[in-house]
Amino acid sequence: MIVCVAVVGHQNNPLYLQSFTEADDALKLHHVVHCSLDVIDERVNNPKRNAPTLNETFLGLLYPTENYKVYGYLTNTKVKFLMVTTDLDVKDADARNFFRKFHAAYVDAVSNPFHVPGKKIASRSFGARVSTIVKSFGSGTTV
C-alpha cells in the first residue's frame, strides 16, 4: 500500500505531498520523504556507481526505513517524485508503472496555463487523479 506520494521541486521544496494513511504518521512521512532527498542527491551527484542506470528517471528504492520503503524518480526537469510504501515486496515494474502514471498526471497539472512553475500544485483534479493512481498501485490495472 502506498502511504505517501510527494513532488519535490528544484530547491528541494515540497510541491505536493499527500499521505494516504489512516495511522497517525503523516508527520513521520514528511520526515521520511525529506530524508530521502539525500539519497537522490547522492545517486544523482555520484553516479559512477550505477553506470548502467545513470540516466534513468526511475531511481529505484531509495532506502527502507522502519516500516517504509521509499522509491524515487527524477524527471529531466529536475523535479523529484517520491513514493512511500509499506509493502514488503514491491515489484520494480509496479513502481516504475506507478511513477510513469504519476509523471503523466504531473505533466498535465503543470501544463495548466494557470499553474505558475515552481509553485505548489493545488489542483484538485491532480489530487483526485493521484489518489486513483495510488489506489490502483500493484493491482495491475491501468488508469
Place this chain on the structure above:
Amino acid sequence: MGREVAGSCLDGVVMEMVSAYCGRFYAAKPELAAGRIEAIGFQVGHQLSERYTMDRPRFTDHLEAIKFICKDFWSELFKKQIDNLKTNHRGTFVLQDNCFPWLTHVSLDPSMESTDATESDPALLGDTAAQTTSMLLYFPCGIIRGALTNLGIPCAVSADMSNLPACSFVVRIKT
C-alpha cells in the same frame, strides 16, 4: 496524448499573436512587445519540455539536451528537425533551420516592401518588413529558452535571420 491541431491554424495564431502584441498592445514600444512575446514563448517551452521529456532518460550534459531540442522537440513542434547544429564547445550553440515553418509564409521583396505579402500588416508593425519578421522569431526563441531552462540549463537565445525562410537560433548558456 497526441491531440492534432491544424498546422495552418497554428501558424495563423502565431502570426496573429505577434501582430496583436506589436500592433495593438505595445505599438509604440517594440522592445516591450518583444519581451512579452518572448515570455509567452518561455512559458510554452517550459510546459512543452515537461511533456516531451516525459518518457526519456535524463540528459547527462548540455549537448544532449540541445540535441533533444534539435531533434525530438523540434519534430514535435514542427514535424521536422533542426538542419544544422554548431557549437564552440564553450556554451554557445547555433541551431540552424533551413526552412523554418513560421517563416515560410513570409517573403521579403525589397522592391515591393510596401505591399508585403505577409498576413500581418507591415505598416502597423514597424518600419521594415525585416523588423516585422524578426518579431516573429521572438516566440520560438522564448520556446527554446523555456525548454532549456526547465531542463536545468539557464541560457539566452537570440535569433538570426539570414535568407528566408532559413533562420538560426543562437543559444548561449549562462554559466
Place this chain on the structure above:
Amino acid sequence: MEDYPEELRTPPVPLVSIVGCPELHASISAALSIQQPPMNTLALPDFSKANILSRTAKNRDPLAPPQAPSGILKKDWLLKHRTRVPAAVAALFRADQVSGDPAQWLQACSDLENLKSIIQGRHSKLVVILVQAQAGDELGEEVTVALRKRAEIDSKNLIVLVQNDETERNKSLLKLMSVFAELCSTYYKEEGRRIKARIEKRNFSSVELSVRYCFKVAVYAEFRRDWPEALKFYEEGIRVLREMIGTSTRLPPAQRLVEIKAVADQFHFKISTLLLHAGKVVEAITWFRKHIRSFERVIGSPEVAFLHWEWFSRQFLVFGELIETTSTTVPDTLSPRFGTADNALTEWEFQPAYYYQLAANYLREKRCALECSSSGANLTGDNGIPDSIMPSVYVGQYVRLFEQGDTISVLPLSDTEYTSYALSEAERFQDSYEIIALFRKAYESFQSLGGTRMASSCSAGMAIEYYAAGDFSNAKQLFDVVAGLYRQEGWTTLLWEILGYLRECSRKLNSLMDFISYSLEMAALPLFSDRVQSFSENKSKSGPAGWPTISRREDIQEEVVNILERKHTPEVVDGEFNLQLTEDNAHLDIDQISPLRIVLVASVAFHDQSVKPGSPLLVSVSLLSHLPSPVAVDQLEVQFNQPDCNFVMVSTEEGSSGLNSHFHGQVVQSTSLTLFSNKWMRLTHEIKSGQSGKLECLSVKAIINKRLVVCCQAESPASMEDFPLWKFEDQVETLPAKDAALAFSGQKLIQVEELDAQVDLVLDSNGPALVGELFVVPVTILSKGHAVHSGELKINLVDAKGGGLLMSPRETEESETHHVELIGVSTVAGDEVSKDEVDSIRKIQYSFGVVSVPTLGVGDSWSCKLEIKWHGAKSVMLYVSLGYSLDSSEDAALHRLNVHRSLQVEGKIPMIVGHQFLRPFRRAPLLLSRIRSSSGDDKKDSLAMNESNMLIVSARNCTEVPLRLHSMAIESDGDGMQLCSVEQISGISDEYAVVAPNAEYKGIFSVNPRAINPNFYLGEICVNWSRDLHLGENEDSHVIMKQRLPEVHIEEPPLLVSIECPPYAILGIPFTFYVKIHNSTSLLQEIKYSLVDSQNFVFSGAHNHAAFILPKTEHTFSHKLVPLGSGSQPLPRITVTSVRYSAALSPPTAATTVFVYPSEPKFNLEKSHSRSDECVS
C-alpha cells in the same frame, strides 16, 4: 556489542589439554597459541587434577522418557567448550617414569587409565607424550608399545619430546601440533556429526532441542573453521526458532518470546559476524533485512512491547557496529542496485549511521512503549516485584530464587511477575542518553557523508530527546539549526513541528521574546490543513504544537496577544510556568533575512525618483502580514535617515495618545490600521524634506497590542525578495502598491536635489595677466532670489595644466618660487570698508583664500577684487565658490548652498629685456682675454678700462596690450658705482613712453670702467612699466621689472686701435683716414698692419706695413681715400696684428663704415644724426 559474552564475540578456538610435566606446559601452550589456527591449552600440572575434565554425572535413567528441556540454549555451553572441554588431551610422561621403576610404571599406567576413563565420556582424543632429556636416550621399543597399548592409541599419537635439544624439541613440538590439529578436527567433526545425525533423523523430543542442536553443530563447525557449515546451521537454527514462536507452549507467552528473541539475537550476531568477516557485505545486509522483517511484528503483549523495541533497537545497533568494525566499503564491483531488482539494497544500508539512526528510533519507540506500560502498571498499583529474580542458566530466561530455610530452590515466574520485574529493570535505565548518543553518532556520520537532511533528522531526534530529558537549552540549540534547513527548503510541516518544540523550549527557559517570535513565525506559516486529528497520541507524534491547522495557527496568535495584553490563558496559568511581560515593551526586529518576514514586512516606495527640497513628496508604506487573524496596529512609525521626515500614524480606533507624546515628527490619525492576513495594507503619506541628499526610509515600527514593537527594515518593492515559504504557495500574489510601476520598480530611497542657487557670481577678467603686475579679478555677487547669509567666498588657484598645486612640494617654503600668488582681496566700496574687509579675510594662502561675505538682502550685490600676482608665465584656473545659507539660524547653517565659478587666466611675461655692449666708437682695444678664450666657453663680455663702452638695453613688449614704460635704469650697488660709472645717455623724455605690442624700446648707457676686474657686476636693469590704461585707473600700479646684467670682464688693453675719418664723405672727393695705434704698455710693441682693397674706395699707401711702437706712444697710419660709390660704404678693411700677443685686431665693420654723399649735403644737424644711425645699426 560489548554486551555479548567474550566467547560469542570471538571465533571459537580449539581447546587441548596437557596433563603432567608442568615444567613443559609454558612452552607447549605458547607454541600452540601462535599456531595458525591457534589452539588454546588447558594445562593440568598432574593427573590428579584431570577430574575437572570429567563430565558432570547426570544420573539420567536411560529408560525414563526423554524430558522436555526447560530452555533452548544453556548459557555456559559455549564457554564450557571453549575452556573446559578439550578436543584432545595429551598425557606427558617422563621417559624415566615409564622405563625404570616398575612402581612408577604402574603409577603411570593407572594415571593413564584414569585419564582415559575421564575423557571417555567427552569423546576427547588422547595423545601421549614421552619426554626425553636427551635425543640420544633410546627408549626401549617395548616401552612405547606398552604405553601405546595402555593408552589405546595409534603410534602417531605417541610423541617423543626431546627436552634439552632445541632443534629436536621444535621438531617434536611441530609434530605435536599437527597431531593436535588433526585430532581437534576429528573431534569437532565427530561431535558435529553426532549431533547432526540427531537433527537429520529428527531424533529429538522437542523443537528447543532442534535449535540447540543446530547451534551446537554450527559451533563445532566454527571450531573447525568450516564457516559455510556454521552459517548453514545458524540460519537453520534461527529459522526453527522463528517457527517456534507460534508453536512452543513451554513458557508463558511473554517470557517465551523473550527467550526466543534472546536466542535469536545470538544467532543473528553469529550469522552477521560470519558473513561480514567473510567479506560478504551484500549477503549480510540481505540477511539482516530478512532477520528484521521476520521479527519486526513479533511484538508480544503490549505490556512488554518495550522489550521488543529494545531488542529490535539492539539488532540495529549491533549490526551497525559490526559493519563499522569490519569497515566495509560499498564494493564497486557490485551491480548497480546491489541485488535483485525487486529487492535492491541502497547506499545508506552500507553505512553504520543508517543502523544507528534506526536503533535510536526504535529505542525511542521502546521508551514510548515503556511509558505506556509503566503508566498502566502504576494504575493497577504496585503488585510486589519478587525480590530475588535472576537470570537462569538458559539464555533469555529468568527465574526466581526461593529460599526456604537452607534450601534454595529455583522457581519459574509467572508472566505478570516477569512483566513487573522487566518494567522495574527497564525504568532504572535512562534511555534518553543512549538515544542521544546513537543519534549523535548517526548525525556525525551522515554529516560527513553529505546527507544533510538525514543528519538534521538525527539532530532533531537528539533535540527531542534533550527536550524529553528536560535539557531545554541544548534542545533549543539543536532545534534552531534544524529549523534553518526546513526554512530554507520550505518544508513547512516539518518546520511547524520544530518550531512547536522551540516554542516550548523558550517557554521552559522563560525567554519571552523567543517565545513570541517562534509563536508568531508558527502562526504565519503557510499551512492550511483543516483536518482535525482526534487521535489521542497526536501530541507525541507531531510534537507539542499538535497537527498544523489554521485553527492552531490562530490559537497560537491568540496566545501571543493574550500574553501581550497580560491576560492569562488557562493553559499558561496552570503550569508552573508563567510568562510575564516584565518590561513595558517587547521589541522585535525584522530584517530582510529574518524568518519573521512572514510575520510582518514593510515595503516603502517613493513615488518619484528625485525631488526638490521642500516640495511635497509622496511615499507609500505597505505592510503585509501572513498571520491568520487580523492584526490591529496601534501605531505605525516610519523612520527615515532624515529624522525630520519621520512620521507616525495612529489608529484612531485605539486612540493611544500616551505612546506618541515623546515623538517630535508628524503625527497622523488614521482611521484603521488593521492588517488582514495576506493582504497588503497600503498607506500613502506626504512628507517634505528640507535637506538635500539621500532620503532613505530605514524602518517601519509597528506597535501591536500596545506592547509589542515590531521594527521592520524597510524594503524597496523593486528589490523585495519573495517571501520565504510563502513563495511556493500557489496563491495569487498581490502587489505592495496598486500602481504596477511602483510595485515593480519603487525604491525606498530618493534623491533630494539641492536648491537652485539664486545668486549670481560673476568673475571679470581683462585679458591675460602679466607677470609681475598685481592682476585684479573683480568678483561680483548679486543676489537675485534670496538673501545670502553668512556667505563665504572660497578662492582657489589651480594649475590649469593639472597637477593641482601651483608649486612643487619642495618649493612650498619659499614664497619667491610660487608661480602665482594670491596677494589679497579688496572690496571696491571704499578705503574704510576695505580696512574692515582685510580683517575679515580669514585666511589667505598662496593659492587659497577664504573671504567672508556680508549678509546680502535680495537684490543686493557685493563685490571684491582678487589680487593675484604671477611670478612666472603660467596658465591658472581660478575657482571661486560661494557658500551661503538662506537664513542665519543654526539649522540653516548646516545646510548651505553653493555656487561655483571658474576662470582660466593665462600669465604672460610682459617684456623681454635684452642688452648689448658696444665698443667705443672707432676705437678698438686689443682685449687679450677675448683672444685667449677663443674657445668660446666664456661668454662674458669684455670691456676695456677707461674707455666709454656702450650698453644698449632693449625692452620688447610681448603682450597684446600697449605698455607704458616709465623708466629704465641700471641700478648698481655702491661698490660698482665707484669702479665704473654708468650713465644713461638717452632716456625717456616724457613721463613715460608707450610701447606698442611687439614694439621695442631701447635705452643707451655708457659704461666707463675704471678698474680692472675679471668678474665685474654692473648691476640690474630696472624697467618700470605699467599697462597703458586710460586716465584714472591704476595710477600707481607701476611694476618694476628687474633683470640682472651678466658679469663683465674689465681689462686694460695693451694696444688700442682708433680710426679717424670724417663723419661723412662726398663722392669723388678724397679724404684722409687715420689709423692710430696706441701702445699703452711699457714694452716695445711690434705690429703688422694690413689694409684690404675695397671696391668703393681707392686709396693711397701700402697695403701692408710693419712697425714698432715705443712704449706709451702712438703710431699713426694715414691713407687718403677717394669714395667711388655713394651710400653707406665700408672702409677698406684694416687688420692690425700684434706680434707680441700674436693677436689680430680689426675694427668691426660698423665702426668702419662711412656714409658717402653723392654731393655736398645741406643740413646742420648731420653730425648727431649720422651718429645715432650708427648706433642703431
